[in-house]
Amino acid sequence: MNISWSAYGILCLLLLGLLPACSEKIERKAAAVSILKPCPGFVETGKPPLVYGAECGELTLKENPADANSKDISVAILRLPAISPVANADPLFLIQGGPGGSSIEMANQIHSFFADVRKNRDLIFVDQRGTGKSNPLRCEQASPEDLKLPEAKQTEKYIALMKNCAEKYQHNAAFYTTVDAVQDLDAVRIALGYEKINLWGGSYGTRVALEYARRYPEQARTIILDGVAPVSIALPKYFARDAMAALVAVNNECLAQTDCAAEFGNIVQKAETVLQRLNALQAKGEPLEISYEHPRNQQTESLHLTPRTFSSLIFMSLYSRDLTVLLPRAISFAEKEDYRLLAALSALSSENAQLMNIAEGMRYSVICNEDWPLLSVSDIEQSIPFFGIPFVKDIQPICALWPKAQLPVDYWDPIKSDVPALLLSGKHDPVTPDVWAQAVAAHLPNSTSLSAAGGNHSISSEGCVPQLIAQFIERASMKDVKADCVEKIKPLPLVLGANQKKAASSAADNYSSVGVSSVSVSSIDMSSSGSAE
Template sequence: MKTILFLLAILLTATTLVGQGLSDCRLQYGQSFEFTDCFLEDCSPFLDDSRIHFAYLTVPEDYGNPDGRLLKLAIVFIKSANGNPEPDPVIHLSGGPGAKSISVNRIKAFANHPFSQNHDLIFIDFRGIGFSEPTFCPEFQEALIQVISQNLMPVEATEETLNQYSDCFNKLEAEGINLNQYNSATVVRDLEMLRISLGIEQWNLWGISYGTRVAQTYLRDFPESVRCAIIDSPVPMGYAMWGEQTRTYQRSLTAFFDACKESPECNNAFPDLEERFYHAMHSLNETPLMFKHKNAPGSYVYYNFYNMHLIVQQLLYIPDFYPLLPWLIKGIEERNKDIFQNLSPQFEGQILNYSDAMFVTVLKYDNGLILSDYHSEPNDPLHDALNYFDNVVLMVKQIDFIAQDSLEARPVFSEKPSLILVGSLDPITPPFYAHILKQSLPNSILFEFPGRGHGPTRDTECAKIIASDFLNNPYSEPDIHCLIEIETNPINWVTKMYYNPRIATFAQQMFVQKRWTLLLGTALLFLTFFVSVIAGFISFLRKKKKPATPQIRIRNIISRLSALFAILLLFGLGFFIGKAGNEQAPLLLMGLVKEAKPVFYLSLIVLAGTLFSWVWFIRALKYSSKAGNILYGLISFSLLWFSVLIFKFQLFPN
């Protein structure tokens, strides 16, 4: 009954959501649109959120054969925050090709995006991706993690990867999937069918990375359906970008190290950072960083020269990591397992949320005729560094069962008002791509964000403000005061901190995994401390005639104080972990803010107190009651447990 009422409520509010009331409508290609229950892995954050709605659009796999296979495409709506949206919603076009548009974290983040203040937002997983049909070889992503986790040379990794691609495409062919229907032009037809189904006259395109490629195709094929386009980290049509990823990565690295050299703060704290980086990376050829992982081949993950470069290249997408990359380089030099053991789940999660099979399929159709012929020289410090991308291009070249369209190899000309944004340190779509695209969009304005990476409208407040200003009035220049402020301090370098990568391990085990040993030990420490305080208070009120022996008094004082300092250390640790999580999550991989340093002097007091508490516990045994021995014995054991914790996670001042 609740589900029925929920669906009725959605249908009754559909007019304000997308422009016209909708039920289950069918149009000329047999597609249908229907609202549905939440289809995410975790729906709990949205059960009581009236702004979030879920739907499916059913479309033909092949628009030339509308009676053939049908596909259900997953859609999420975020209603405007002000409850009175403009008639032209924003359609989000995801990157990749192969990246999801829909996820729990993305919906949470974009529900508070400035775009959603006055406009409804629409998110769609393109065909074959995420929650949309069909499923494109999810097992390939698991296999790719296995390849990247091994200490393989490029020729070995290439052989394994290409074999996995072949297995995937053979499987898709056996399932009767028409791979010629998975490309940007067909995705745009799906989007146009969605617009028609929703009764929207015009909408605004918001493309990021590959999504900008889709936006250009949409501007070419259905220009009258578009009010304006926000093009973030552009992929210019007609330019042979695929195959030159090592070159764009090199450019990003050089720009990053130059930024550090030009900053007295960074250069003084991390002298010769560029040389140290290349030396550390090349040393991984001989001694790769390795750590235990229960799901890895041989139970170990290896980060060699090639795997580590892929990780660094991916981190350069994210500007929040820039202030901390010098510390990451320090971690590589020291072969610090904790940093990369804690980074590994995020890296693997990113791979699992992607579809490399779709990546290759779309690239063949869209870009197969214009692949870059760039090759790094053998003496280049980055030679074969991004073997992952080399394998993608190699597979695209080998495929002979997917058509190629020369129209997709040409630039798109459009007079629609467009905003182009790019990060100066973007390792995959560098600023010169934006300038190439601007030449074919005469009514566009372009802004480059210093010290920012890939997708500024996702993670840079200034980019969000400028883009929102443009969205509200695309025919006037947006306010760029915030951009001027960024230019004065592009990267807020972290040159001092409490450096201890094991803090992240502690936080992971305590607050995420909820290890029973940590929870039980903490509970015992708190419980015994408060019981001892209450017992002492009751004893004081009763004013016993027979005073406690010196041994008992000293035992009680030392044990209580030691437990109190241990509790204060835990509170301080929790406070600064929470502070880092809320303000600068990547910092946790390396440690905590420098203000946390004094907290760890408490660990020295706790260790000394633990030693003395055991000494006086033993001395007071024959003078104390049985209950007293049990209580203070438990306190001593909890302090001993906490001392082990201090050594395990290196909770010492530095």
């Protein structure tokens, strides 16, 4: 039923019992009418709007919030209106990770998981300044030919590109931090006429949600933190530790499953063998080119497999539940010098990175100003690589030259808040495991933490979690909400994979066969470069 707003207002007047809610709805619509319009449709874009009634717009703000004479920038907004004609007054703001990812682009992948929330609440997606369509700080990327250079040359080329990027944004980058982002979120809240809001954040987005709760405690009704990444995570200080813990967990599960142990054995040891072989080939100047069929379209493609490519693939596969289940087979095949499945996983991981569409200028403005200051000289010197990837030393030369920002003196203090909070974690998360949720929860007295044994980086789309999120937002509490269903989110049987025959174990009977071509790609996953979460 399509009701104009004038007709809707009359309808509200007739529903005497709903007058307050109708009045609020009309006021919010009036507040937003100047900045939100119907999103472009099929004629303009070749695609229909994300949902019926979707609204798009932008809010003009100052690049330097403290300087009224600073240049104007636009912050892009997407609103998916509640299905109910008398929606609740407190919407859900959804914040992308990265740092550097677009929340509006993320909406394409995740909005359906929040369908229960949208029954009664608007869903709001705001491209954080420096990302998406909000004055993105983009850096020049390496060319396909650059990716065929020896790894040392690739690193040299990348640092040169980031140096140029830092010079390009030397007068801007200081205003693209988390503190600036939460000021923008509140400006959007005001512009859209909302008094209170709920916030969901994934990975780095959890930091934004936490900071909003600290700076605007009266406006934050609830926060949902999926893959908790407080500033104390000090990117990328703990990447190697947390990623190895996730891989060891997968390895232990494989060794505990009779079929997996018999077929694949110790995948950590096999990964070391593959890495040593690739290092030897690189030392000889004999690059390894893999020809394979792309899992989406079966077109023949090639992969330049280097030690770093191999290690990055393991790291990024641990982000995804679907890719993790294929790791034992891919590593075991690679150890036997069959790299085709590994190459297929690399293709899927690359798609993931493209979906994220990371704005590297914004990413480094966050990491180099918020995380890097927490790393000491000894942290850098004693940092441990992950299968040869020196995450900390990789970013050191970039942060050394990146423009500096001034942050509030309390920015690095633990965030203490009474705002009701739901914290979500996955056991196989290589960057934001449960230990970070526990650290944050210690300062949130009204928080509930849930961890999924079969979860990876973000569990909001897994099992019953979407329904739990909806109940939490509805009640602003987890009291009397039965959350034991999270325990049923188990690790997938690791014998499942491409061309795998049905396993004999009864456990496998509960799952359909997972082929490479069926692997889903979640936009909540973060950057594939290994420099961001």
